[in-house]
Amino acid sequence: MATHTGRLETHLRKQRDAGRKLLVPYITGGFEGWTDAVRAAAANGADAIEIGIPFSDPVMDGPMIQLASEKSLQRGTTPLSIFHELRSIDVGIPLAVMCYYNTVHSAGNERFAHQLVEAGVSAAIIPDMPLEESAQWCVSADAAGIETVMLAAPTAPQERLPRILDRCNGFVYAVGLLGVTGERDELAGTATKLAARLKALTDIPVLIGVGVSNAEQAVEASQTADGVVMGASVMRRLVEGDADAVGRYINDVRSALDSTFAGK
Amino acid sequence: MREMLLSARPIHPFRNYIESMLTTPGTDGRFGDFGGRYVPETLVPACQELEASFHDAWADPLFRTELDDLLRDYAGRPSIITECHNLGRQLGIRLLLKREDLNHTGSHKINSVLGQALLAKRMGKKRIVAETGAGQHGVASATAAALLGLECKVYMGEVDVERQALNVFRMKLLGSEVVPAKSGSRTLKDAVNEAMRDWVATVEDTYYAIGSVMGPHPYPYMVRQFQSVIGKEANQQCQQLLGTDPDVVAACVGGGSNAIGIFSGFIDTHARLIGVEPAGGAAVGRGVPGVVHGMRSYLMQDEYGQVQEAHSISAGLDYPGVGPEHSYLASIGRAEYPSVTDAEVIEGFQLLSKTEGIIPALECAHVVAWITREAPNMQGKTVLMNLSGRGDKDVAQMMDILG
Numbered sequence: 001m002a003t004h005t006g007r008l009e010t011h012l013r014k015q016r017d018a019g020r021k022l023l024v025p026y027i028t029g030g031f032e033g034w035t036d037a038v039r040a041a042a043a044n045g046a047d048a049i050e051i052g053i054p055f056s057d058p059v060m061d062g063p064m065i066q067l068a069s070e071k072s073l074q075r076g077t078t079p080l081s082i083f084h085e086l087r088s089i090d091v092g093i094p095l096a097v098m099c100y101y102n103t104v105h106s107a108g109n110e111r112f113a114h115q116l117v118e119a120g121v122s123a124a125i126i127p128d129m130p131l132e133e134s135a136q137w138c139v140s141a142d143a144a145g146i147e148t149v150m151l152a153a154p155t156a157p158q159e160r161l162p163r164i165l166d167r168c169n170g171f172v173y174a175v176g177l178l179g180v181t182g183e184r185d186e187l188a189g190t191a192t193k194l195a196a197r198l199k200a201l202t203d204i205p206v207l208i209g210v211g212v213s214n215a216e217q218a219v220e221a222s223q224t225a226d227g228v229v230m231g232a233s234v235m236r237r238l239v240e241g242d243a244d245a246v247g248r249y250i251n252d253v254r255s256a257l258d259s260t261f262a263g264k
Numbered sequence: 265m266r267e268m269l270l271s272a273r274p275i276h277p278f279r280n281y282i283e284s285m286l287t288t289p290g291t292d293g294r295f296g297d298f299g300g301r302y303v304p305e306t307l308v309p310a311c312q313e314l315e316a317s318f319h320d321a322w323a324d325p326l327f328r329t330e331l332d333d334l335l336r337d338y339a340g341r342p343s344i345i346t347e348c349h350n351l352g353r354q355l356g357i358r359l360l361l362k363r364e365d366l367n368h369t370g371s372h373k374i375n376s377v378l379g380q381a382l383l384a385k386r387m388g389k390k391r392i393v394a395e396t397g398a399g400q401h402g403v404a405s406a407t408a409a410a411l412l413g414l415e416c417k418v419y420m421g422e423v424d425v426e427r428q429a430l431n432v433f434r435m436k437l438l439g440s441e442v443v444p445a446k447s448g449s450r451t452l453k454d455a456v457n458e459a460m461r462d463w464v465a466t467v468e469d470t471y472y473a474i475g476s477v478m479g480p481h482p483y484p485y486m487v488r489q490f491q492s493v494i495g496k497e498a499n500q501q502c503q504q505l506l507g508t509d510p511d512v513v514a515a516c517v518g519g520g521s522n523a524i525g526i527f528s529g530f531i532d533t534h535a536r537l538i539g540v541e542p543a544g545g546a547a548v549g550r551g552v553p554g555v556v557h558g559m560r561s562y563l564m565q566d567e568y569g570q571v572q573e574a575h576s577i578s579a580g581l582d583y584p585g586v587g588p589e590h591s592y593l594a595s596i597g598r599a600e601y602p603s604v605t606d607a608e609v610i611e612g613f614q615l616l617s618k619t620e621g622i623i624p625a626l627e628c629a630h631v632v633a634w635i636t637r638e639a640p641n642m643q644g645k646t647v648l649m650n651l652s653g654r655g656d657k658d659v660a661q662m663m664d665i666l667g
């Protein structure tokens with residue numbers, strides 16, 4: 001059971017309850033310029049940041065994040081090198097890691113949870129660890145005080161959602177579409193439908209991620225959800241540009257969210 | 265370890281009364297500590313639906329009859345057993361081949377694909393996706409799709425597209441689309457990644473036909489059940505031919521479907537079970553447990569869990585993982601997983617061709633290589649080898665190598 005309210009969830013609830021829409025950018029750890037990008041995102045209005053630990057076989061990721069992961073790995077990135085650099089970053093907002101389960105498994109659940117704590121990370125998002133495979137990790141994570149963000153998908157039958165929410169802390173990650181990460185021309189209809197189903201069942205922040213590709217779509221998603229996770233569109237700015245480009249982009253999205261939802 | 269385990273069990277006369285060593289996984293999809301269902305949340309309901317549909321179909325006599333009819337009238341089963349008198353004499357053993365190379369499309373892959381394609385239709389799916397290494401599973405999938413009126417898309421590593429050009433053309437001729445996987449090592453592992461990414465996006469109308477006993481539950485179990493026809497036939501054929509079980513049953517292991525298929529017929533006998541891995545892709549031999557492609561199993565990986573690239577002359581075995589049931593059988597000591605080098609494989613390929621007039625797939629040449637190496641320790645024994653596929657697809661590659 002999700003027993004405690006950790007730093008990520010406490011912070012996100014507070015921001016949401018103050019009338020703000022939540023913006024959580026994703027940045028691939030170890031990619032050239034990533035720590036500057038984390039700082040730029042934080043300085044321009046991110047509410048939390050998701051740090052990707054690159055994996056050799058990222059089956060939930062589309063071309064952009066695959067490319068970023070591959071480049072990061074080519075630079076010799078390891079989970080430990082990311083944790084090491086994270087210790088020197090204090091951006092004043094909570095951090096979560098996004099990693100595939102084998103990264104956790106190879107370190108060992110308990111050791112990995114402690115490594116996160118030592119690196120100052122609040123939460124973990126593990127996209128190939130569904131509810132049925134989560135028990136062992138969750139024991140270690142709960143004991144260490146690491147929040148486990150669960151994913152919910154549009155394909156979930158209604159009876160499954162409460163069980164996912166029961167096990168979830170930090171926020172619930174509403175997978176916006178059937179498919180992998182990557183930019184799309186339009187926000188999929190499945191995104192807000194799923195967010196609405198989740199909002200009807202829970203008070204935990206509901207964030208739509210996967211396929212939220214620009215400020216306009218972030219606004220559209222946030223009509224229903226408490227906010228968004230944005231990955232590929234952020235990484236494209238870093239891959240093709242630099243940390244400043246990431247900062248400008250986050251600033252644009254933040255402004256669009258704030259001007260649309262101000263005072264609501 | 266193996267001796268100990270076996271001597272603790274009464275075998276022959278009581279075969280029907282003892283618990284079989286063939287595991288039927290529960291809803292957690294585990295073989296001992298291996299297997300499971302490590303997939304994105306999007307795919308969980310699809311895997312659950314597949315599990316239920318398979319159980320239902322497997323228990324349905326109409327489905328089984330339909331499949332058996334296809335296996336007989338379309339694939340050409342039962343496959344025969346050929347005794348290799350020349351090579352056997354040369355090696356000082358009795359050598360039997362289970363001739364899966366004679367199946368329609370030239371390998372054992374058709375056994376599983378016909379089952380899966382029938383199941384896909386039964387589930388109302390219009391389209392199948394598949395991954396392929398050597399192209400044999402891709403060709404079998406394209407064949408079944410043509411026969412049963414399904415749309416088919418096959419992902420294949422860019423490296424394999426090149427070295428198995430003949431099979432790429434066959435798939436296209438059969439009406440399937442072939443998509444080169446350009447990420448990572450650009451071989452089988454990456455083709456699986458691409459097929460899974462496709463499935464995540466198309467799960468509502470698409471069936472993912474996995475080519476081996478790997479992936480999330482129920483695939484390892486389901487594909488084994490479809491391939492168990494090999495072991496069932498071979499066991500009966502051995503009783504007729506030998507009046508007893510063979511001393512050794514050997515097969516090559518990529519994901520492990522042809523091996524588990526033949527093992528399943530002998531798992532509760534005294535026969536030594538040998539799964540031969542390529543030295544450059546020895547998941548059981550050199551790997552440690554890890555999680556990729558939906559399953560927990562032995563895996564070649566670095567100290568941080570990054571999956572390592574396999575390197576094998578044979579596209580069908582060029583895979584850093586292995587099906588979870590093999591990890592389990594290795595962990596309890598019931599089966600052994602030695603490996604052979606590419607150089608030994610090239611020898612084996614020529615040896616079987618020259619002595620018996622049978623050109624084996626490079627995958628099966630691994631088994632020939634192991635048998636040749638081990639023959640001095642098996643004098644007078646009977647060895648049953650699964651000849652999982654024919655070598656036509658490898659002839660162009662071997663022309664380059666042998667000059």
Ligand SMILES: Cc1ncc(COP(=O)(O)O)c(C=O)c1O
Binds near residue numbers: 371397476477522581
């Ligand atoms: C002839 C043949 N044997 C074996 C294999 C390896 O697969 P598995 O280990 O699942 O039998 C392949 C795969 O392409 C093959 O074509």
